[in-house]
Amino acid sequence: MMAFVHRFFDTSKLINLVLNISLLLLAVGAAxxxxxVMIWLMDADPVKAYQALYxxxxxxxxxxxxxxxxxxxxxxxxxGICVAFRGGVVNVGGEGQMIIGALAAVWVALSxxxxxxFLENIPIxxxxxxxxxxxxxxxxFLAGAAWGGIAGVLKAYFGVNEILSTIMLNQIALQLMNYLxxxxxxxxxxKDRVNRIPKTAxxxxxxxxxxxxxxSDTPTRLHAGLIIGLALAVxxxxxxxxxxxxxxxxxxxxxxxASRYAGINVKRQVLNxxxxxxxxxxxxxxxxxxxxxxxxxxxxxxAGFTGNAGFNxxxxxxxxxxxxxxxxPASVFFGALLIGAQSIQREVQVPASLITTLNGLVVIFVVSxxxxxxxxxxxxxxxxxxxxxxxxxxxxxxxxxx
Amino acid sequence: xxxxxxxxxHRRIDQMRMQGIVKKFPGVLAVDHVDFDVKAGEIxxxxxxxxxxxxxxxxxxxxLYHQEEGQVFLNDLPVVIRSPNQAIQHGIGMIHQHFMLxxxxxxxxxxALGMKSSRGFLLDIDMVSKRIRELSEIYGxxxxxxxxxxxxxxxxxxxxxxLRALYRGAALLILDEPTAVLTPQExxxxxxxLKQMTADGHALIFISHKLHEVLAISQRITVLRDGKQVYSIxxxxxxxxxxxxxxxxxxxxxxYDLRPIEPGPARLRLEEVSATSDRGDEGLKKVSLQLxxxxxxxxxxxxxxGQRELAQVIAGMRSTSSGKIWLDNHDVxxxxxxxxxxxxLSHIPEARMTDGVIKxxxxxxxxxxxxxxxxxxxxxxxxxxxxxxxxxxxTAIKDYEIKTPSHETPIKSLSGGNIQKLVLARELSxxxxxxxxxxxxxxxxxxxxxxxxxxxxxxxxKGTAILLISEDLDEILALSDRIVVMYEGAIVGEVKRxxxxxRTLGLMMAGSKVPV
Numbered sequence: 001m002m003a004f005v006h007r008f009f010d011t012s013k014l015i016n017l018v019l020n021i022s023l024l025l026l027a028v029g030a031a032x033x034x035x036x037v038m039i040w041l042m043d044a045d046p047v048k049a050y051q052a053l054y055x056x057x058x059x060x061x062x063x064x065x066x067x068x069x070x071x072x073x074x075x076x077x078x079x080g081i082c083v084a085f086r087g088g089v090v091n092v093g094g095e096g097q098m099i100i101g102a103l104a105a106v107w108v109a110l111s112x113x114x115x116x117x118f119l120e121n122i123p124i125x126x127x128x129x130x131x132x133x134x135x136x137x138x139x140x141f142l143a144g145a146a147w148g149g150i151a152g153v154l155k156a157y158f159g160v161n162e163i164l165s166t167i168m169l170n171q172i173a174l175q176l177m178n179y180l181x182x183x184x185x186x187x188x189x190x191k192d193r194v195n196r197i198p199k200t201a202x203x204x205x206x207x208x209x210x211x212x213x214x215x216s217d218t219p220t221r222l223h224a225g226l227i228i229g230l231a232l233a234v235x236x237x238x239x240x241x242x243x244x245x246x247x248x249x250x251x252x253x254x255x256x257x258a259s260r261y262a263g264i265n266v267k268r269q270v271l272n273x274x275x276x277x278x279x280x281x282x283x284x285x286x287x288x289x290x291x292x293x294x295x296x297x298x299x300x301x302x303a304g305f306t307g308n309a310g311f312n313x314x315x316x317x318x319x320x321x322x323x324x325x326x327x328x329p330a331s332v333f334f335g336a337l338l339i340g341a342q343s344i345q346r347e348v349q350v351p352a353s354l355i356t357t358l359n360g361l362v363v364i365f366v367v368s369x370x371x372x373x374x375x376x377x378x379x380x381x382x383x384x385x386x387x388x389x390x391x392x393x394x395x396x397x398x399x400x401x402x
Numbered sequence: 403x404x405x406x407x408x409x410x411x412h413r414r415i416d417q418m419r420m421q422g423i424v425k426k427f428p429g430v431l432a433v434d435h436v437d438f439d440v441k442a443g444e445i446x447x448x449x450x451x452x453x454x455x456x457x458x459x460x461x462x463x464x465x466l467y468h469q470e471e472g473q474v475f476l477n478d479l480p481v482v483i484r485s486p487n488q489a490i491q492h493g494i495g496m497i498h499q500h501f502m503l504x505x506x507x508x509x510x511x512x513x514a515l516g517m518k519s520s521r522g523f524l525l526d527i528d529m530v531s532k533r534i535r536e537l538s539e540i541y542g543x544x545x546x547x548x549x550x551x552x553x554x555x556x557x558x559x560x561x562x563x564x565l566r567a568l569y570r571g572a573a574l575l576i577l578d579e580p581t582a583v584l585t586p587q588e589x590x591x592x593x594x595x596l597k598q599m600t601a602d603g604h605a606l607i608f609i610s611h612k613l614h615e616v617l618a619i620s621q622r623i624t625v626l627r628d629g630k631q632v633y634s635i636x637x638x639x640x641x642x643x644x645x646x647x648x649x650x651x652x653x654x655x656x657x658y659d660l661r662p663i664e665p666g667p668a669r670l671r672l673e674e675v676s677a678t679s680d681r682g683d684e685g686l687k688k689v690s691l692q693l694x695x696x697x698x699x700x701x702x703x704x705x706x707x708g709q710r711e712l713a714q715v716i717a718g719m720r721s722t723s724s725g726k727i728w729l730d731n732h733d734v735x736x737x738x739x740x741x742x743x744x745x746x747l748s749h750i751p752e753a754r755m756t757d758g759v760i761k762x763x764x765x766x767x768x769x770x771x772x773x774x775x776x777x778x779x780x781x782x783x784x785x786x787x788x789x790x791x792x793x794x795x796x797t798a799i800k801d802y803e804i805k806t807p808s809h810e811t812p813i814k815s816l817s818g819g820n821i822q823k824l825v826l827a828r829e830l831s832x833x834x835x836x837x838x839x840x841x842x843x844x845x846x847x848x849x850x851x852x853x854x855x856x857x858x859x860x861x862x863x864k865g866t867a868i869l870l871i872s873e874d875l876d877e878i879l880a881l882s883d884r885i886v887v888m889y890e891g892a893i894v895g896e897v898k899r900x901x902x903x904x905r906t907l908g909l910m911m912a913g914s915k916v917p918v
Contacts, residue, residue, distance in 0.1 A: 013810075243785055244775040247767070254760045260719060261749070261757045262771040263740025 020321065023372065027365035028333075035358045044348040056343025057336035065220035069292065071335030073098070073284040073306070075229040077313025078320060078327040079236050080280025085322050086240060087273025088253035093151055093166025094281040094310030095302045096173030097144040101282025102289045102305065103180060104143030106200050106296045109136040109207035109289070110185070129206045136207060137228075137286050144282015145275045147173065152274035156267035162274065170310070174302045181298050199297035209291035223291030229331075232280065233324040239276075240324070249273050284309060312338075315363055334359070409540045412571035414603045415493055416442045416477050418463075423472035425458055432458045433469070434629040440574065445596060445606040447620035447637070449613075451649055451847035452818065455629040456609050460576050463607075464496045465489040495572025497563045499579045503551045510534055510547035513566045530569075537568050541598055556704070557588030564595065574605040581615055585704050586875065586908030593619050611649070611848065613642045613656075614876070625649055650849045658859060658880055660899070665883070666695030669867035670716065670836045675725030677715045679891075685711035687891040688725065693836060693867040698858065700882030701871040704911050708891035709871045710752055713840040716869070717749040718742040729836060743772050746835035750825055750842050752871070754818070758825045761814040765806050766795040768813045769828050798827040803853065819850030826854055830861065837861060840871040855881060875904060889913045 036046035057067045077094045084091035112132045119128040151169055154160035181198040190196040209224040240246035251259045252269040259266050285306070289296055298304055316334050320326030341355030408414045418440050425433040433455045440446040450456045461467045463474065465483040473480050476492055483489050486496070503512050510531045531547035538545055543561045551559060560580065567575055577596075581589045596619060600606060610616050616623055616637075623640055625633035625648040633648040646654040670693035679685025686708050693699055703709055714720035716727060718739040727735045729745045737745070751757040759768045770779045770791050778790040795809045802823045806816050813821055822842065829837065839858060843851035858881060862868055872878050878885055879902060886896045887910040895910045 242788075244780050244783060247774050247786060251760055251763070251771075254762050255756065257753070257757050258760045258771070261717070261739060261751055263718075263738060263743055265740075 023369045024319070024366060027369040028362055031358065031361035031365040034361050035354070038354065038357065039348070039350055042350055042354075044350050049344050049348045049350060052343045052347035053337070053340035055340075056347075057340035061216040061218065062220055063339060065215060065222040067332065067336045067339045068226055069221050069223070069335075070307075070338050071331040072223075072225045072229055072291075073288055073309035074313045074316045074331040074334055075226075075327060076232065076284035076287065077281050077309055078317035078331055079229070079233055079324045080277035080284075081314050081317035082320075082322045082324050082327060083236060083240065083249065083280070084273050084277035085317065086253045087249040087269060088256075089152070089155065089270055089273045089277065090163050091148060091151070091166055091274055091277045091281075092163055092311070092314065093148060093169050093278070094284075094313050095306050095308075096166065096170035096310070097147045097278040097281035098285035098288075098306045098310050099173040099177045099302065100147040100285070101140035101144035101279075102285030102296055103177060103185070104282070105136040105140035105286030106203065106289045107185065108132075108139040109203040110201060112204065112207060115206060132207045133209060133290060136290055137283060140282045140286025140289075141279040142282070144285065145279035147282070148274045148278020149271065152271040152278075155274070156270040170302060177296075177298055177302075177305065178300060181296060185296070187295070197297065198300075200295045202295045203290070207290065208294060209287065211291075221292060223287075225287035225291040228283075228287065230328065232283070233328055236276075236280070236324040245272065281310060281313070284313070307338075312359075315359065318363070319366055337362075408573055408604065409602050410537065410568055410571065412493060412573055414442050415573040415605050417475075418494075418574055418605060419475040419478075420459070420463065421473050421475065423459060423462060423474075424470045425455075425462060425467060426470055431629050433462070435472070436626065436629075436631045438624060438631070440605045440607055442573075442603045442605050443600050444621040445600055445608050445619055447608045447610060447616040447623045448626065449610060449616055449623055449645060449649060450626035451611065451849070452845065453628075453847070454626040454649070456626050457578065458629075459626070460496070460578065460607065460609060463489070464494060464576060490570050490572070493571055493573035494576070495567030495570060495574070496576040497560070497567060497578065497580055499582055501559050501563055503559060503562060505552040506550060508548050508550050509545055509554075509562050509565075512551060512562060513547075513569050517570070533569060534565060537565055540602070541568065541595060543595060555588075556583050557585070557591060560584070560588075560592065561595070572604075574607070575599070576607045576609070578609045579611075580608070581610065581612065583705065583873075585911050586904055587912055589615070612876075613645050616645070617642065627651055646848060650847075650852075652849075654848060654852055658855060660859070660881070660883070662883075663696050663863070665697040666865060668692045669695050669730060670869070671728040672716070673726045673728070675715060675727060676723045677711050677720055678723055679708075679711055684723075685891050686715060686722075689888075689891075689893055691869075691886065691893065693869055695835075695867050696862055696865045697883040698862050698868040698870050698881050700878035700885040701869065701888055702875060702878050702885055702907055702911060703873070703888035705873050707888045707911075709840070709873075709888055711891070712888070713749065713752060713838050713869075713871055716742075716836075716838055717747065717751075740772070743832070746832075747838070748829035748832055748834035748836070749838045750822075750829055750840060752840035752844075754822055754825060754845075755814075759813050759821060762812055764810045765799070765804075765813050765816070765824060766791050766809040768824060769795040769798060769809075769831075771828065773832065794831070798824070798831060802827040802857075817847075819846040822846050822854065823850060826857060830857065834861075834866055837866050837868045838871070839868060841873065842870070843872075843874065843877060851877075875907060879904070879907075887911055 032050065039046040039049045056063055058064055077098065081091060109132065115128045119131055147169060151162050151165040154165050155162040178198065181200060185200045187199055187201040190199065211219065212222045212224060215222050240250060248264050248269045249272060251262065251264055252266050256266055296305065312334055316330040317327050319333065320330035337355055337359060341352040344350055344355065345352040406414055420436065420438045423433050423436045436459055438459065448456045458467060462469050463483065465485045465488050468484065474483060475481065481492060483492060504515065510527050513534060514525060514527065514530045534545065534547040543565055545558060545561050545565060551562065554562070580592060584592060596606060608616065608620055617640060620637050623635055623637055623645065624631060625645060627649060642656060646656060672689055672691040674688040674690055675686060676684060676688055677686040689712060701709055701712065711720060715722055718737050718741065721736050726733060729747065732745060734742060734745055755761065773779055774786065775783050779787055781787055792809055799806060799809060804820050804823045806820060813824065842854050846854065858868060870878065870881055883899050884896060885899065885902050885907065886893045887907060888894070889911065890913065
């Protein structure tokens with residue numbers, strides 16, 4: 001039995017994984033405990049509050065669906081963050097990349113106001129639908145990648161700090177969205193109104209991502225974006241750990257000097273990392289439009305469209321250990337917190353912004369638990385197990401010791 | 403002057419005795435019931451490989467660690483030393499391998515650093531300077547107290563360290579690998595100073611792994627291996643061979659039989675190559691060099707005289723400012739590291755941990771650092787072929803006797819010697835035409851060093867052209883067919899192996915032009 005386990009798992013890896021997960025849960029528990037004290041200080045019942053949180057996030061079929069809907073953009077952004085951070089690029093431009101991706105996707109989707117004849121002639125079931133959705137998603141990916149790429153070129157070739165440039169690009173993306181939604185992309189129906197709402201026209205049915213009707217008997221807003229996100233997690237996992245591109249990105253993220261020595265083009269890999277990362281964020285925006293909102297609308301703020309997913313995705317990725325697969329449960333967890341926040345407010349009259357605080361607490365506890373893990377493993381690693389090769393040590397104990 | 407006082411006016415330590423010292427770290431017994439002692443007026447050398455426990459033992463004496471068992475006695479009284487400060491109060495000083503000096507401050511300021519001033523919050527630097535001059539005179543340590551540290555040569559900086567310890571009243575001085583950074587002439591100076599100190603009644607502990615130095619300077623030698631005391635002997639009855647045997651635990655070959663071979667055609671040619679160093683000055687000045695198939699050319703020199711730049715320029719990691727580099731009659735000047743690899747260059751980099759490997763990558767991932775995108779390690783340059791990587795890496799682990807739990811262990815948890823063996827295995831696995839070996843055995847224990855030397859000689863026999871850059875003159879002398887000496891970025895001399903002697907090399911390393 002043990003031999004079997006040894007064959008398929010590196011036991012030390014398994015131990016590390018279990019250690020990691022249990023510490024993570026411990027950190028979350030500690031954060032919730034501190035949060036409970038805060039709720040109690042607000043004269044509310046923490047037990048009730050957390051019950052409301054849980055019920056709000058998982059209590060009904062619809063709440064479960066909403067949790068997953070909320071988790072979907074976090075997942076996309078988070079997967080991208082895994083690539084960026086593994087490549088040593090701190091991409092905090094998820095918001096801007098989401099917006100640009102959504103703009104491109106909605107533009108492509110709207111440009112198909114009728115289904116072109118040549119698409120209908122191809123004898124594949126539902127081909128026009130597949131084609132238009134794919135083209136829109138692709139546009140979202142490429143636009144997000146290009147937006148990230150600006151920061152990537154600035155970092156790789158001009159040494160501009162990517163944290164600054166991506167934050168700035170978020171602002172530019174926001175204003176670009178406001179400009180376009182008030183201008184060329186404005187819904188024709190709104191054009192002649194006096195108090196017009198800056199939003200695009202609704203996309204046609206054949207440009208929409210399908211809703212996942214098998215999830216429940218009653219209709220929910222859960223859409224195929226989630227499935228695409230899950231697939232993307234697997235693809236990016238393979239990319240990072242099974243391809244030469246992923247090897248190079250990780251190598252550059254770990255050590256510029258060793259990568260240079262190895263003949264890896266460091267600048268190009270920095271650019272690659274942020275291109276992929278921006279592309280994933282762009283997809284997040286595209287999926288929000290094609291799967292959920294069916295149009296783009298602005299209230300003048302970035303969060304009005306993204307719901308802060310560009311930032312919360314970073315948190316999810318960190319919580320998921322910067323691993324695309326780990327980001328899946330992490331996104332669901334944060335999605336649940338965000339959905340549950342609303343019912344906390346309803347049930348126990350605690351402001352929903354408490355959940356933002358709770359988010360912050362979780363991050364702090366998780367990050368410090370990571371440091372704890374590092375210390376722990378360092379201590380174990382500092383004692384290298386030294387299997388003695390039989391050749392090198394003929395005993396010498398009988399030699400003169402004076 | 404009373405018998406028990408040193409020339410510095412401090413009390414001397416007639417005898418220091420460590421008895422039955424045991425120190426455990428999680429999972430290892432670092433020091434295992436070791437007895438060690440030193441008397442006033444003698445140098446007791448502590449010999450052992452990396453990880454043998456010699457630094458741990460000394461750190462216990464200096465108060466940095468605390469022992470689980472055993473007792474330290476000073477002048478036959480049991481003492482407990484909990485911190486370096488307490489050690490200094492007891493008259494124990496330590497000179498670390500890496501100097502603890504602030505470069506921008508003067509000698510006197512460095513000596514005063516961290517000490518209580520006699521005038522409270524005000525610094526009485528004149529008093530400190532006066533005292534430094536007195537001490538310099540007593541021990542023959544010429545140092546000007548008002549010179550900033552950065553203007554001093556390495557040997558002089560070491561004297562400042564010794565002065566500082568004496569200033570604080572050290573009667574017993576621990577010297578941790580004090581000769582590692584010195585030229586042969588500076589080593590002679592240091593030894594003169596050490597002899598003067600013992601004559602004056604100091605007790606000295608000399609940590610080293612260089613056998614000839616230990617034999618030259620000490621009165622007694624203790625060898626540690628795997629935390630155990632395996633050998634203690636008066637120096638006059640010790641030989642290099644037995645000492646090496648004791649350190650490693652098996653007989654060690656100290657001299658290699660370099661069969662002369664007819665060098666083949668020139669593989670690597672440098673024509674008046676210059677390059678800028680990291681500091682921005684001319685790190686490499688018009689260096690011309692030829693490297694033939696089947697020969698080892700040693701590059702000797704004190705560290706920081708252009709050796710690093712030389713290796714990097716050839717490997718494509720640093721661009722030249724002028725000059726040409728030819729590899730097999732191809733002009734490869736300023737080619738990228740990847741292109742140099744393709745031309746058949748392998749490079750064992752000096753900075754093993756930062757350049758040579760990626761610490762958090764596994765042994766297997768590090769094994770394919772350059773070749774990860776090529777057959778047989780990748781399919782079509784896109785997907786990694788882990789089956790082949792694992793197989794080749796396992797073969798290398800076996801062939802090169804690399805001690806690692808598995809090929810999936812992060813390389814950072816291996817010992818320095820084993821990491822270097824993996825780098826060597828990787829670089830030789832590409833069957834290079836030219837090999838740059840920069841400090842191939844620095845920080846590597848004797849057993850692994852010997853192994854690496856054998857591999858280099860094997861490559862030489864195969865006809866590889868090898869450039870061996872080392873600060874260890876013994877290594878250069880043992881392996882090289884020709885030796886060039888670098889000083890301030892230029893090659894100042896070249897000698898054939900059979901004409902080389904350590905004196906002239908030392909003079910050249912210190913910058914004197916010696917007619918060859």
